[in-house]
Amino acid sequence: MSDYAIDTIDLIKKYGSRVAVNQLNLKVKVGEIHGFLGPNGAGKSTTIKMLVGLLKPTSGSIKILEQDAAGDKPHIRQRMGYLSELPSYPQHLSGNELLDVYGRMYGMSKKSRKQRIPELIEEVGLEGRGKDRIGGYSKGMQQRIGLAQAMINDPEMLILDEPSIGLDPVGMVEMRKLVKGIAKSGTTIFFSSHLLSEVTQICDSITIMNKGITVASGSLNEVSALSKNRRIVVEVDKVSNKTLQSLQNLKLAKVEMKGKTYTIHLDQNKKDVRSIVSQAITNSGGVIVEMHEEGKGLEDAFLDLLEMKS
Amino acid sequence: MVGVLILAFLIVTLLAVVPWLIAEYTNAPFDKDPLFVIDNVSTMAGGFTMFLFAVAVGMNMVSGEFESQTIIPLLTKPISRNLVILAKITAGLITVVAAYIFLAGYIIIAGFLIYGPQELLHLLPLGFSGAVVATFVWLSLAVFFSSVFKSSNIAVMGSLGTFIGLIMVGTVLASFGQPLILLYTPGDGAIGISGGCDSLSGMGSGIRTGTNELGRLLVEWVQEPDRIIDICGMSFGNGPPSAIQLSSDSISTVALRSLAVGLTYMITFFAIGWFAFRRAQITD
Numbered sequence: 112m113s114d115y116a117i118d119t120i121d122l123i124k125k126y127g128s129r130v131a132v133n134q135l136n137l138k139v140k141v142g143e144i145h146g147f148l149g150p151n152g153a154g155k156s157t158t159i160k161m162l163v164g165l166l167k168p169t170s171g172s173i174k175i176l177e178q179d180a181a182g183d184k185p186h187i188r189q190r191m192g193y194l195s196e197l198p199s200y201p202q203h204l205s206g207n208e209l210l211d212v213y214g215r216m217y218g219m220s221k222k223s224r225k226q227r228i229p230e231l232i233e234e235v236g237l238e239g240r241g242k243d244r245i246g247g248y249s250k251g252m253q254q255r256i257g258l259a260q261a262m263i264n265d266p267e268m269l270i271l272d273e274p275s276i277g278l279d280p281v282g283m284v285e286m287r288k289l290v291k292g293i294a295k296s297g298t299t300i301f302f303s304s305h306l307l308s309e310v311t312q313i314c315d316s317i318t319i320m321n322k323g324i325t326v327a328s329g330s331l332n333e334v335s336a337l338s339k340n341r342r343i344v345v346e347v348d349k350v351s352n353k354t355l356q357s358l359q360n361l362k363l364a365k366v367e368m369k370g371k372t373y374t375i376h377l378d379q380n381k382k383d384v385r386s387i388v389s390q391a392i393t394n395s396g397g398v399i400v401e402m403h404e405e406g407k408g409l410e411d412a413f414l415d416l417l418e419m420k421s
Numbered sequence: 422m423v424g425v426l427i428l429a430f431l432i433v434t435l436l437a438v439v440p441w442l443i444a445e446y447t448n449a450p451f452d453k454d455p456l457f458v459i460d461n462v463s464t465m466a467g468g469f470t471m472f473l474f475a476v477a478v479g480m481n482m483v484s485g486e487f488e489s490q491t492i493i494p495l496l497t498k499p500i501s502r503n504l505v506i507l508a509k510i511t512a513g514l515i516t517v518v519a520a521y522i523f524l525a526g527y528i529i530i531a532g533f534l535i536y537g538p539q540e541l542l543h544l545l546p547l548g549f550s551g552a553v554v555a556t557f558v559w560l561s562l563a564v565f566f567s568s569v570f571k572s573s574n575i576a577v578m579g580s581l582g583t584f585i586g587l588i589m590v591g592t593v594l595a596s597f598g599q600p601l602i603l604l605y606t607p608g609d610g611a612i613g614i615s616g617g618c619d620s621l622s623g624m625g626s627g628i629r630t631g632t633n634e635l636g637r638l639l640v641e642w643v644q645e646p647d648r649i650i651d652i653c654g655m656s657f658g659n660g661p662p663s664a665i666q667l668s669s670d671s672i673s674t675v676a677l678r679s680l681a682v683g684l685t686y687m688i689t690f691f692a693i694g695w696f697a698f699r700r701a702q703i704t705d
Contacts, residue, residue: 160703160704163497164496166702183501185501188499189499195493200494202489213494216499217498
């Protein structure tokens with residue numbers, strides 16, 4: 112049995128001569144929340160559309176929940192839910208009616224629909240608005256009903272494409288809480304977002320794409336550590352050439368001195384060198400006033416990776 | 422759709438009332454037509470009405486989902502694209518039949534009120550079915566444009582262009598004495614007569630042979646199975662133009678050919694529309 116809920120091998124999508132997705136090998140483990148990041152035009156939406164069957168790959172394979180999922184595969188979609196970016200639903204239907212129609216498409220019985228729909232409406236924060244027409248919903252409410260329809264079948268895997276778009280800050284917090292709650296029940300969540308802070312807060316692992324290719328993939332810590340500008344900034348009571356020499360002898364990437372501050376560049380050195388840095392300063396007669404590490408966050412890694420691979 | 426239904430009711434009202442009004446105002450004897458109901462139910466008050474119904478139902482059958490972006494949630498549900506298109510065509514059939522039941526009811530009431538007792542009412546289901554099939558020929562054309570171009574505007578313009586184009590081509594071909602090709606096109610078809618082309622004495626009992634007239638042809642076949650339909654053309658040789666016989670077929674042949682032509686176009690257009698929908702890539 113495979114550990115992966117999503118497993119693509121050399122997935123390629125071309126539009127004429129333009130390659131939108133190039134040899135993508137995406138691995139999403141069962142039960143995790145996996146963030147999917149990349150700038151506009153990176154190929155995220157094209158990848159997601161191939162995963163849900165809206166686009167046919169030019170070549171390569173897609174396995175979802177261990178089954179071949181390339182093309183029109185209704186039996187795979189039976190086991191997953193999908194919320195598209197800026198979703199659009201029949202405006203003449205009410206929220207309840209929409210969920211009822213989609214529930215029927217999943218083959219749910221009348222009894223289970225009757226039970227599930229009010230639960231979902233409440234869960235996504237639309238209580239009291241289920242009977243209103245979707246045409247009268249705000250953007251945020253449409254996003255919420257979109258999330259409800261994606262969960263109507265209690266899916267094994269949920270694909271969310273920019274789920275926070277259109278939500279106010281409170282809605283974003285609620286969305287994150289909801290997604291975390293769903294994941295606790297064992298549902299695999301594949302989550303595309305532009306918001307790095309959001310991804311940092313809820314994802315177990317991430318994949319970063321740029322210009323159709325994967326530039327990084329792994330746990331949040333692994334990817335964050337790929338930042339090439341990791342540095343330790345140390346403020347001392349007084350600077351001396353002896354301290355500078357001691358720090359340079361550590362043979363880390365580069366040491367700079369400015370005022371009472373030493374900046375020790377680590378680049379992609381993943382080791383925790385804080386203790387040897389502090390020891391070198393102390394032994395050379397310096398007194399540390401403050402020491403902290405910079406450039407180790409996901410944002411730094413993200414920007415560095417895009418720059419490196421472009 | 423409601424607009425088309427209102428227009429169709431208006432057309433039926435005019436067809437029913439105008440002859441009576443003319444007779445009233447000219448003091449001419451009013452010729453009560455006992456076949457008003459069967460004639461109008463079989464053609465749903467004329468080919469243009471059927472065309473309008475077909476376009477109203479088919480124009481956004483596929484393209485509407487793309488234009489409103491509802492195609493994305495629809496196609497990400499566990500139903501195959503084949504089932505989606507089949508469901509849409511079935512819904513189209515139900516819509517057309519429901520609208521025609523209303524319209525037929527109105528034609529029956531208007532017929533009895535204005536034209537008195539009606540004949541051949543037992544053939545109404547046959548004429549009605551013929552009208553539904555005839556409408557579906559146009560509906561398949563609208564679905565073809567809607568699915569291939571994913572635009573309701575193109576579906577309307579393409580269908581209307583084809584409808585008007587066929588009328589114009591038909592008129593030109595008929596004028597130049599070459600109407601036989603019209604036996605194989607959708608629409609009104611060629612004009613057939615009974616009684617031979619020499620004297621053109623049978624013009625009074627002329628009948629159109631196209632798919633639009635399928636209901637009427639089927640009714641005529643049951644009513645008068647031995648009837649012969651001649652298609653006449655014009656000879657422009659030496660001397661003045663003269664009428665010549667281009668074909669002579671039994672009513673059964675004419676009706677079955679009209680049915681076969683209609684079904685062929687319908688299956689072809691639906692098949693292309695289905696194929697285009699199956700292969701559609703949802704990029705936005």
